[in-house]
Amino acid sequence: MTISSNLLKALTAAVMGLSLIGCQTETEETFVPDKADKQAVVQVTTHDGAPFITNSNANARYAAGPGGGVMMQAFYWDVPAGGTWWNTVKGKVTDWGNAGIGALWLPPASKAQNGPFSMGYDPTDYFDFGDYNQNGTTETRFGSKTELTSLISKAHTENMEVYADIVLNHNSGGQLENNQYTGTQTWTLFNVASGKFNRTQHDFHPNWVQNNDEGVFGGFPDLSHSVPYVQDWLWNRSDGVAKYYKNTMGFDGWRFDYVKGFGPWVVKEWNNSVGGFSVGELWDSNVDYLNWWANEANSSVFDFACYYKMDEAFDGNNLNRLADDMMWKRNPYKTVTFVSNHDTDQIWSKMLSYAYILTHEGYPCIFYRDYEEWLDKSKLNNLIWIHNNRATGNTSILHVDNDEYIARRNGYNGNPGLVVYINNSDQWQERWIQTNWSSTQIKDYTGSSGWYPTTQGDQWVKIQAPPRGYTVWSPVN
Template identity: 75%
Template sequence: MKNPNLKIYLLSALLIALYSCNSNEEAITNSTHAASQFKVINVTHHDGHAFSTGKTPSTTGKYVANPGGGVMMQAFYWDVPSGGNWWNTLSTKVTAWSNAGIGSIWLPPVSKAQNGPFSMGYDPTDYFDFGNYNQNGTIETRFGSKTELVSLITKAHSENIQVYADMVLNHNSGGQLENNPYTGTQTYTNFTGVASGKFPRTSADFYKNAYGNNDEGAFGGFPDLAHVTPNVQNWLWLRSDGVGKYYKNTMKFDGWRFDYVKGFGPWVVKDWNANVGGFSVGEYWDSNVNTLEWWANNANSSVFDFACYYKMNDAFDGNNLNLLNDDMMWKRNPHKAVTFVTNHDTDEIYNKQLAYAYILTHEGYPTIFYRDYEEWLNKAKMDNLIWIHNNKATGTTSILYADNDEYIARRNGYNGNPGLVVYINNSSSWQERWVPTNWTNAQIKDFTGNSTWLPTTQGDSWVKIQSPPNSYSVWSINM
């Protein structure tokens, strides 16, 4: 179902005189815009404030929350080098990331897991072992020691970067065998001997148990935590020395990425947020925007915008940019939509640079994938898009034009910030279009540098812009 808040206006204008734009483009002020129909779709629900990253300005940090909101870095990928040096590697990156405009980093699960020095952390054993206990065949985690983790968080905060922990609350691994009265068998559900001595749990804390046979979902055959049990609730989010409050108040994490939230009810994240606080985003892997919105509202949390992800994949790789007119979470509620191009689990979009141009100019809280930024894409182009997002991408969104190869949208500005017009061109040749802007009799420029035009908007705010082949341009007032 389309967003009922979308207002569709059909604007048409008769071509009186045709002018081709040259490098000066001053002559545009005397011409009239081309006769083409624009379907202008206004997304009117966003007030233009920065998104809920929880960031506050700092006089010492290099990044300050700007009108466009924050940019998150997923600071890992699947199978990052083992050996306990990843936290140190990230510590060498955060100053440059802050200088580029990154406002937060998302870390992999930080606690000791069953696979010890080789685990990516998604099979948690001891939530309070950050690489400081000899357990599961190692003292350090795959990523490093507790001391190195604390040093990374401290360094990130000194650069005014927030740090989000990846929380795996659905399942546990690495427990000892015990006689399970609920199954009549032996199960690996005895976690009373974890090295930290904290969050002891037994078969009574996993499904099936006295509370029932199951909840919303189990994963990988691991013991499935029963969040309805008082012991689990106490240790995860209620106790002052429990997981959530220890991570926030002692380890100094600023927020949470919740793994596999399909596995338990949204009330779990809602209760965590109410008792612990901090930014939160859930991995509800579903392309149905109605389902994403339902989960975000009931969890009182942001959610990864998988609807946007799959639409971008079909649009950019399938040469059908019309699909960007379709409904997505960022259009429903941009304050609860975390947009992304790829992550450690899925990497389907081939035309990534255009996808990043899309999420970094549109509403939502955009996430950049470590390998895209550090290894695979042009870092200068990425830095440019981050700057554009932080400084120009403000206000509501109006989709001005879309066909198979071209997509043009306008951010309408907010509180004195002029906004922008983004032109994405997925064809093999330069394209030009007349578009309605927010600006009257104003010189504009392409802040990507992909076009050298310096056109001036007409008295009715229309202007002719261009975009290079298989690329994009981003226009705003030349100031």
């Protein structure tokens, strides 16, 4: 509900005189800005003392906050078949935007070898989005081209971006042909229904240009990006894959699949040609490798180093691992952090992990099933709001041991930043820490703690965190 400025002042004044009063479980107000009219919204529904953040304003539009954006991976492996998925996602876009999610990552959208059952990672025809009868179906597993463009348009109406999953390493679903380079028959003859980007043996490895590149996947024909014809159809032509996806279909960015399979120059050339956000799936925990690839490709990269360190920290009961090197610490503006995805889901302590990535640097990605099915959506919405509105500035680790981790985001351009306290033990923990705020009243924006402490003149203050939980502290508005 929207409240008047006088009531907002009264609510604020009511808590100004409170100091350290111990652990509280009574209802507590959490203030969040409404994206439609910029007035304050107060949400007082609680669960175990933690406020739920909701937004029922159907006219709201996503607006980026000072902390940056949050991405939603809008699918999981083996989503329901039958051509319903694009409409399912479309039905959630407004709620996601209201929650503060600014971009959707969709699965590979074009026709693949497995037809109505394919998740898209075995691409046949890059220009068939569900409007040609090939590979045993007209629609893709996810729906029709009309339904896809309707979803993209709806996301744009909500001021959200849409990222296409692009599979450039390999193709599948071709016909047999006699291959002069191998002396055998190979599945490399692609006469596709769209008539665009037909391929033959000359466009795959080995060929007249080179025998191989960085890697092959699953025995599929390995596309040769060094062939001028392939480059033209992928990113150079005005009606090629990249520009068709952007200018005709309306995609705003790219998630590149299995980038270990080809050189980073491919992504760089694509980005130079068509622009838009991009992130590569370089499945490797080596931070040097991740950072090298991101710089060479001029692209963001998924932070697998962070992913595995979080697993060691939270599931392995050793938060010291959070002090180790990660991609977001090296190059935060080229980093996408995540807790799980359609390929890997090994972290059990997910809420602590989301508390980590949504309060730290990098571009956090939320997994569909975590948000819609498995975790507490209200707590995730709370963290999304915290990320968008308070997670600013660089990061200083204030304390770390096996059970406790405290870090400070130092704020930027007038935004105060935050202090996050993650507690992986079985009991409440308290610590004195130094903030950037002198003689300032702060509160826990998750609602887990009822403390409203005031920092000392030297910026020190005592904060707390619940067992197997977290708190996020910042000045009271």
